[in-house]
Amino acid sequence: KLQGKVALVTGSTSGIGLAIARAMAAEGASLMINGFGDRDEIESIRSGLEEAAGAPALYDAADLGDCEAIEAMVRRCAHELHAPDILVNNAGIQFVSPVTEFPTDKWEAILRVNLTAVFHTTRLTLPAMRERGWGRIINTASAHSMVASPNKSAYVAAKHGVAGFTKTVALEAARDGVTVNCISPGYVWTQLVEKQIPDTMKARGLTREQVMNDVLLAAQPTKRFVTVDEVASLALYLASDGAASITGANLSMDGGWTAA
Ligand code: NAD
Numbered sequence: 001k002l003q004g005k006v007a008l009v010t011g012s013t014s015g016i017g018l019a020i021a022r023a024m025a026a027e028g029a030s031l032m033i034n035g036f037g038d039r040d041e042i043e044s045i046r047s048g049l050e051e052a053a054g055a056p057a058l059y060d061a062a063d064l065g066d067c068e069a070i071e072a073m074v075r076r077c078a079h080e081l082h083a084p085d086i087l088v089n090n091a092g093i094q095f096v097s098p099v100t101e102f103p104t105d106k107w108e109a110i111l112r113v114n115l116t117a118v119f120h121t122t123r124l125t126l127p128a129m130r131e132r133g134w135g136r137i138i139n140t141a142s143a144h145s146m147v148a149s150p151n152k153s154a155y156v157a158a159k160h161g162v163a164g165f166t167k168t169v170a171l172e173a174a175r176d177g178v179t180v181n182c183i184s185p186g187y188v189w190t191q192l193v194e195k196q197i198p199d200t201m202k203a204r205g206l207t208r209e210q211v212m213n214d215v216l217l218a219a220q221p222t223k224r225f226v227t228v229d230e231v232a233s234l235a236l237y238l239a240s241d242g243a244a245s246i247t248g249a250n251l252s253m254d255g256g257w258t259a260a
Helices: 015-026 039-053 067-080 104-132 153-172 191-204 208-216 228-239
Strands: 006-009 030-034 057-060 086-089 135-140 178-185 250-253
Touching: 006 015, 006 067, 015 030, 015 039, 015 086, 015 135, 015 228, 030 039, 030 067, 039 057, 057 067, 067 104, 086 104, 104 135, 104 153, 104 178, 135 153, 135 228, 153 178, 153 250, 178 228, 191 208, 228 250
Parallel strands: 006 030, 006 086, 030 057, 086 135, 135 178, 178 250
Antiparallel strands: none
């Protein structure tokens, strides 16, 4: 269903972004993936996408903290595939610290990657979507675009910013066939989360189950992690023609977290 479409997915070498890239490849989309990681692993991801899609998949190593690298990535996508029909702004980083001790360089990095990069990719890809009269911009926000947790000031500020930016661009593009939305997951089962478990078990003297239920899933009423495939299926739906009237929305997928 996405045959002939080009999807640019940032932060797609692991976790949620990779699941979104795979879901779009399975529908036949051409892809440009991006993110950090082991070169051999990334090459095997890239070639797997190409095979699944029966369409080209490119990898670009752009650091999303770097405006010039973003410009080069978008230019390359336009030259080697075509200008993106679907833009998924998914790359994101986290750092946890009380605000008074928050390292200023970490603050800057989180704002750059999680928020400013979304501005750059959007301003660079929207003109071609408008010209074509069709486009989809899908931003991975977070439950933290709606509610806060202590010690996550930069992340929460950036994700609230993504939600506001999404609504603004949705209004600006509303008559152009371009929808702009964000997906706000709660805790998603990714390597990032898995890695926190042993340390927290040790630090607090808890069992694996206690860490999962009482620490990580404390705010998530379902007591179950969201899966990357669940997030990908919503992204796929937002990319479909059936979702043409959904724009400016911030869609929760958080097991009831923000209902409480
Ligand atoms: P992840 O760490 O598995 O994936 C992050 C991706 O971003 C990786 O591909 C990484 O290489 C890339 N990346 C990081 N910094 C980058 C940079 N400077 N330039 C380019 N790429 C960069 O994490 P994930 O859990 O899949 O997170 C994906 C998105 O989902 C993030 O925006 C995150 O904030 C959001 N999110 C995650 C959860 C969760 O519980 N895992 C919950 C809500 C929202």
